[in-house]
Amino acid sequence: MPDTIPGSLRAYLHGLPGVDEVGVGRRAADLSTRSVKTTAKRHAIDLAIGMVDLTTLEGADTPGKVRALAAKAMRPDPADPTAPPVAAVCVYPDLVAVAAQALAGSRVGLASVATGFPSGRTSLEVKLADTAAAVAAGATEIDMVIDRGAFLAGDYRKVFDEITAVKERCGPAHLKVILETGELVTYDNVRRASWLALHAGADFIKTSTGKVAPAATLPVTLVMLEAVRDYRAATGRQAGVKPAGGIRTTKDAIRYLVLVKEIAGDDWLDPAWFRLGASTLLNDLLMQRTKLATGHYGGPDYYTID
Amino acid sequence: MFEYAPAPEARSLVSIRPSYDLFIDGEFVEAESDERIVTVNPADEEPLAEVAAAGDADVARAFAAARRAFERVWSPLPGAERGKYLFRIARIIQERARELAVLESLDNGKPIKETRDVDLPLVAAHFFYYAGWADKLAHAGHGSARPLGVAAQVIPWNFPLLMLAWKVAPALATGNTVVLKPAETTPLTALAFAEICQEAGLPPGVVNIVTGAGATGQAVVAHPDADKVAFTGSTEVGRQIARAVAGTRKRLTLELGGKGANIVYDDAAIDQAVEGIVTGIFFNQGHVCCAGSRLLVQESIADELLARLRARIERLRLGDPLDKNTDIGAVNSAAQLARIRELAAAGESEGATGWSPSCPLPERGYWFPPTVFTGVTQAHRIAREEIFGPVLSVLTFRTPEEAVSKANNTPYGLSAGVWTEKGSLMLWTASRLRAGVVWSNTFNVFDPASPFGGNKESGYGREGGRHGLEAYLG
Numbered sequence: 041m042p043d044t045i046p047g048s049l050r051a052y053l054h055g056l057p058g059v060d061e062v063g064v065g066r067r068a069a070d071l072s073t074r075s076v077k078t079t080a081k082r083h084a085i086d087l088a089i090g091m092v093d094l095t096t097l098e099g100a101d102t103p104g105k106v107r108a109l110a111a112k113a114m115r116p117d118p119a120d121p122t123a124p125p126v127a128a129v130c131v132y133p134d135l136v137a138v139a140a141q142a143l144a145g146s147r148v149g150l151a152s153v154a155t156g157f158p159s160g161r162t163s164l165e166v167k168l169a170d171t172a173a174a175v176a177a178g179a180t181e182i183d184m185v186i187d188r189g190a191f192l193a194g195d196y197r198k199v200f201d202e203i204t205a206v207k208e209r210c211g212p213a214h215l216k217v218i219l220e221t222g223e224l225v226t227y228d229n230v231r232r233a234s235w236l237a238l239h240a241g242a243d244f245i246k247t248s249t250g251k252v253a254p255a256a257t258l259p260v261t262l263v264m265l266e267a268v269r270d271y272r273a274a275t276g277r278q279a280g281v282k283p284a285g286g287i288r289t290t291k292d293a294i295r296y297l298v299l300v301k302e303i304a305g306d307d308w309l310d311p312a313w314f315r316l317g318a319s320t321l322l323n324d325l326l327m328q329r330t331k332l333a334t335g336h337y338g339g340p341d342y343y344t345i346d
Numbered sequence: 347m348f349e350y351a352p353a354p355e356a357r358s359l360v361s362i363r364p365s366y367d368l369f370i371d372g373e374f375v376e377a378e379s380d381e382r383i384v385t386v387n388p389a390d391e392e393p394l395a396e397v398a399a400a401g402d403a404d405v406a407r408a409f410a411a412a413r414r415a416f417e418r419v420w421s422p423l424p425g426a427e428r429g430k431y432l433f434r435i436a437r438i439i440q441e442r443a444r445e446l447a448v449l450e451s452l453d454n455g456k457p458i459k460e461t462r463d464v465d466l467p468l469v470a471a472h473f474f475y476y477a478g479w480a481d482k483l484a485h486a487g488h489g490s491a492r493p494l495g496v497a498a499q500v501i502p503w504n505f506p507l508l509m510l511a512w513k514v515a516p517a518l519a520t521g522n523t524v525v526l527k528p529a530e531t532t533p534l535t536a537l538a539f540a541e542i543c544q545e546a547g548l549p550p551g552v553v554n555i556v557t558g559a560g561a562t563g564q565a566v567v568a569h570p571d572a573d574k575v576a577f578t579g580s581t582e583v584g585r586q587i588a589r590a591v592a593g594t595r596k597r598l599t600l601e602l603g604g605k606g607a608n609i610v611y612d613d614a615a616i617d618q619a620v621e622g623i624v625t626g627i628f629f630n631q632g633h634v635c636c637a638g639s640r641l642l643v644q645e646s647i648a649d650e651l652l653a654r655l656r657a658r659i660e661r662l663r664l665g666d667p668l669d670k671n672t673d674i675g676a677v678n679s680a681a682q683l684a685r686i687r688e689l690a691a692a693g694e695s696e697g698a699t700g701w702s703p704s705c706p707l708p709e710r711g712y713w714f715p716p717t718v719f720t721g722v723t724q725a726h727r728i729a730r731e732e733i734f735g736p737v738l739s740v741l742t743f744r745t746p747e748e749a750v751s752k753a754n755n756t757p758y759g760l761s762a763g764v765w766t767e768k769g770s771l772m773l774w775t776a777s778r779l780r781a782g783v784v785w786s787n788t789f790n791v792f793d794p795a796s797p798f799g800g801n802k803e804s805g806y807g808r809e810g811g812r813h814g815l816e817a818y819l820g
Contacts, residue, residue, distance in 0.1 A: 058767040060787050063618030073459060075670035083348055139369035266617055301348055302661055309348050 048198045049236075052211040056235060059227035059263055062239040068258040069305065070278065074298045081294070085329045086124055088293040088321075090114060091311045093151055095130040095319045096346070097158075097250060106131055108346050110142035117326050117343070120333075127311040128181055130159070133174040135338045140178025151181035151216070155206060156222075158186035158249035164202055171209045183216045184208070186233065196236055203240035216244035216282055216315075221260045222252040230260055234267035238279050246282040246317065255285025256317070258260075258295060265303040277343070282329060284317025293321060350663075353787045360449045362534065366397045368404055369540035371411035371446070372550025378403045379734045383530050383559060388455030390666050397533045399788055400556035405525070406564040408554040412496040412523040413571055421493050425481035430475030432518060434546040437527070438471045451667045452508055453534040454701045455676030455712065456630050458668050468792055472810075475794035476515035480817060481519060486812050491819035492780040494597060495573030500563045501536075501588075502579040503529035504633035504734075504774025509578050510536055510796075514553060514807045515547070527566045531651075531679045549706040562696065564590070572596055572688050573817065576633070581758075581803050591798040599807025599817045601635065601799055602731040604760030605708040607753035608638030608789060609662040609775060611648045611746070614765035618787065620654045623738070624791040626763060628662065628716050631677055632736040635804070636761035636782075638789050640729060642749050645742045652720065652740065654740040659716050660703045667796050677712040677735060686735035693719045693728040708709045724755055732758070746771065750778045758816035759801030782808075 076084055094113045096105060112130055117123035128149030131139050136152045143150055152174040156162035166284075171182055184206050189196040217237040221230050238247050247263055248255035261283045272278045281304070283296060286310045293316055308314050312321045323343045331337045354558045365372040365382075377491040381403030384393045398404070439446065446460035446469075456465075479486060497517045501509040506528055516522050528536035536555050543553045556562060561581075561638045567575050567587050577587050578601040608626050610619045627636025643651050667675035677680070694700055702715040714735055722729050729739050741747040753762055762781040766772050776784045782800045783790060791799070797811035807817050 057616040058613070058768075060618035062788065063615060063621055065623050066788075067618070073463065074350065077353050078351045080351035085418070087348055192675060241479035297348060306347060326648060 041259045044126055049200065050194060053196060053232040054237060056231055059231050060226055061340035064227055064259045064262055066297070068262050070304055071298050072258065072295050076298065084297050085290060085325050085332070087309065088290070088297060089314060089325050089329070090127060090315050091314055092126040092325070093130045093284070093315050093317045094322060095127045095250070095284070095317055097132060097153060101132060101135060103135065105346055106135045107142045108344070110139055110148070112146045112346070113343055114143065114146045116181055117330070119342070121328065123329060130317065133170055133177070133179075133263055135179035136174050136179045137169045145219060146271060147311045149180045149258050151183055152179040153183045153185070153249070154179075155182075156186040157185055158251040159184070161186045161189065162282070167202065168205060168209050171206050175209070175211055175213045177201050179213055179215045181216060182210050183218055183222045183246060185218045185220060186218055186237070191229070193223040200236055200240045200295045202299065202336065203237055203242060203307060213251070214243040215241065216246045217242040218249055220249055220252055221247045227260070227263050230263050231267055234264050236269065238267065240270045242279060244280040244282050244315065245247055246284055248283075248317075248318065252287035256283030256287055258299060260295060262299055262303055264298060265308070268308070270303045278313065280308070280315065282315040282317055287318050288320050288324040289324050291296050291326060305318045350671045351667070353665065354668045355448055355451075355670055357452070357502050357668060359445045359449060360452070362395050362452075362661065364395060366410070366533070366537050366557070368398050368400055369537065369553070369555040370404070371554065372544065372548070374540070377401070383557065385453060385531060385533055387452050387711070389708070391710055391712070392450060395534060397537070397557040399558040400562045402565050405556055405562065405569055408525045408556050408568050409496060409571040411526050411551035415549055416493070418525040418553050419517075419549040419601070420523050421520070424627055425521075426485060428519060428521065429477045431546055431548050432473050432480060432515065435542055435548070436470050436473035436477060438542045438545055439466070440472060443470070446507060446538060448668065449538055450535050451675070453532045454503065454506060455667055455677040455678050457673065458670055462629060463489065465505060466793070467507050469507050472508075472511040472515045472794045476519035479812075480519040483815065483819070486815050488816055488819050494818055494820045495522060496571055497522045497524045497574045497576060497818065498572035499524055499526040499564045499576045500566060500579065501526065501528055503532040504630060504635070506532040506810035507535040507539065510539055512578075513576050516809070516814045518552065520544040520614075520815055522818050525554045525555050525556060525566055525572070527558060527563050527568075529751060530557070533557045549795060553594070567591065576817065577601070578808075584805060591794050594686050597817070597820065599799075599809070600805035601807070601809060602803060603734075603758060604635045604800065604804050604806040605640055605644050605730065605732050605756045605758045606636055606638045606761035606763070607640045607756075607779065608763040609650060609749045609765065610641065610643045610647070610755060611764075611766035611771060613767045614643040615787065616647070616651060616654065619765040620651065620658050622763060622765060622787070622789040623655060625660055627738040628659075628674060628736050629790050631674055631714070633678060633682075633734055634790065636790065638761070638763050639733060639738060640753075640756075641740045641750055642740055642743050643740065644749070645744050648721070648809045652718075655718065656701065656703070656711070659718065662705070662716055664713070664715065667710060673718060674736065677714050680712055681713060682734065683712040684739065686733055689728055689731060689733045690717060690737055693722070693726065693737070693739070695697060696726045696728070698722045698726055698728060698730070730756065739785045746775060751774060754778075754780050757803040759790050760804035761785070783801055
């Protein structure tokens with residue numbers, strides 16, 4: 041990553057190969073036609089459940105809701121203990137302590153959206169304090185948002201420095217960098233932001249806060265998967281991808297897994313390298329899972345709402 | 347590990363009769379000729395059905411029916427009425443799309459994904475498109491032109507139903523009647539189309555389908571009552587047809603071979619260019635006259651591009667054409683497989699380096715793995731001759747001038763692709779390429795409204811679009 045010559049960061053990011061919007065859309069649409077049935081579907085559903093970051097990010101969140109979510113994360117289907125636990129629970133910083141207590145002793149991760157979520161428009165000091173507090177309260181993963189205003193204004197250095205500083209403050213916690221791709225608008229910007237975040241130390245790059253439309257889409261996730269694939273080829277370091285927002289059905293989730301398999305490769309088909317940020321997806325996965333196992337579709341009332 | 351379980355489309359969607367007759371004057375009629383041809387499933391070499399090989403007498407009956415229908419029924423019919431029949435055919439094709447897609451995959455060997463998502467939607471679209479022109483011919487820009495009469499049409503095996511649509515839809519829209527001969531290895535969807543004509547209530551004799559091999563095709567083309575000949579296929583056969591038609595009143599359009607150049611500049615969107623290269627040469631097992639079989643890549647990015655291309659090709663799924671996840675199906679015939687093997691061997695012996703992914707090939711059937719040749723020069727046979735298979739030749743260039751001169755240095759001129767993020771370079775290149783179609787940052791994209799055809803040995807005349815009407819009006 042060049043950093044000594046003024047403007048070299050910009051030259052570097054703008055020197056990345058372009059992304060053709062039509063081609064990306066076509067490829068994503070092609071991959072959406074993969075037919076995943078029977079044993080492949082069964083495997084994909086369990087894989088997807090294990091990749092879910094079970095999320096609640098509402099102003100009205102309560103300790104009670106977070107405890108309920110934690111219980112569900114550890115044992116998603118009370119009626120069927122073979123359903124695997126999800127990857128992590130994702131909450132606002134002020135509820136991390138509650139979640140940490142509820143998840144104690146489990147292998148479920150605890151993610152928190154620190155750094156002035158969802159707009160990121162606070163000072164770096166506030167972001168660092170937010171991060172430190174969340175980690176101190178027990179967060180094992182920090183989902184930080186980038187300053188889109190700075191990125192769009194071309195102030196890549198500011199974005200880079202902020203990510204680096206937050207990463208340092210994370211300590212042992214993993215850093216997921218939210219690009220908010222809906223606000224970056226072009227795929228060229230998405231690829232540049234991905235590389236910027238990866239060079240700055242992101243362990244994961246994540247599409248969206250879920251508060252901006254469009255949130256996660258297949259084409260944008262495709263571009264980010266290409267970025268982590270190319271980044272590993274270039275540097276040897278592997279990073280993960282997390283689409284978040286708007287992924288609601290098993291069919292959607294499987295399409296993302298197909299994308300992971302065929303764009304980044306089988307190495308990324310693991311909760312360590314791919315996550316699905318979702319609040320409502322899990323129940324659909326559980327319903328489809330039961331349907332495959334028993335041949336019967338129980339319906340939404342057989343699963344907890346939170 | 348997350349592997350796709352087999353997802354076969356149901357073969358039971360089609361019922362194939364053991365034996366088929368000719369379709370003449372609105373009826374399936376027994377051929378006078380005793381000769382029969384067996385069409386096999388290229389994926390497993392199992393016979394699918396037996397069809398008649400029409401002889402001279404059969405062809406003569408077909409032309410007589412077509413002439414009667416032209417004079418008495420079809421050409422006097424108002425364009426709006428002809429349009430209704432075409433719209434009806436288009437809708438029936440859509441209704442029976444799944445069945446036709448399966449039938450096409452079985453007979454041709456191409457993956458169901460392509461018949462389902464490309465062939466059949468385009469077939470229906472062509473009929474819809476030309477149905478729309480049938481009552482607007484006065485506005486097509488060809489003056490007060492009138493139909494020519496009976497069109498003799500001979501089509502190839504690579505897109506059996508799509509090529510039928512390209513030929514039949516404009517001919518019927520303009521008021522011509524047709525005698526069509528499908529390829530001997532892929533006659534089944536044309537015969538299904540004959541049923542569709544019956545179902546649509548198309549007046550008898552407007553469409554006649556005679557099956558058979560080369561001899562039948564010669565009889566169709568040479569028949570004195572043909573007013574127009576339309577052929578899609580190899581340049582070699584195209585030449586024979588041009589000779590046979592020379593000196594007669596017959597109008598002729600030819601859509602022949604190609605050796606399309608796919609030019610990738612160093613500023614191209616690289617992953618999408620890789621995708622376009624894959625589409626350009628491996629779509630339909632490379633059995634595409636406009637395939638991008640010559641990759642011209644700027645030297646400065648050649649290594650990176652080829653590494654990405656190989657990684658991408660490793661992910662292609664070759665196998666059962668009826669599996670919805672298959673990307674590459676079977677080669678259409680033993681003869682074609684032999685030709686591909688011969689040219690690939692020539693590539694090796696002339697000093698180019700061949701590479702194929704590690705995918706296993708099924709034991710039965712006609713299969714050839716996707717193959718990339720590097721170190722190819724303009725002098726190699728694999729850079730000059732049309733292989734019509736999944737074989738890509740890679741050449742490099744340093745300047746745009748060199749790219750254009752290499753791209754144009756071929757007897758063919760059907761298609762080309764240009765990949766660059768720079769608009770001015772795109773236009774500079776496209777305006778210098780001698781090819782009927784130049785795709786910009788994409789490849790193998792078709793639309794009924796867009797005319798298609800070649801320069802030089804790739805033939806003459808245009809199919810599709812408003813231009814496609816001209817071939818059937820005089």
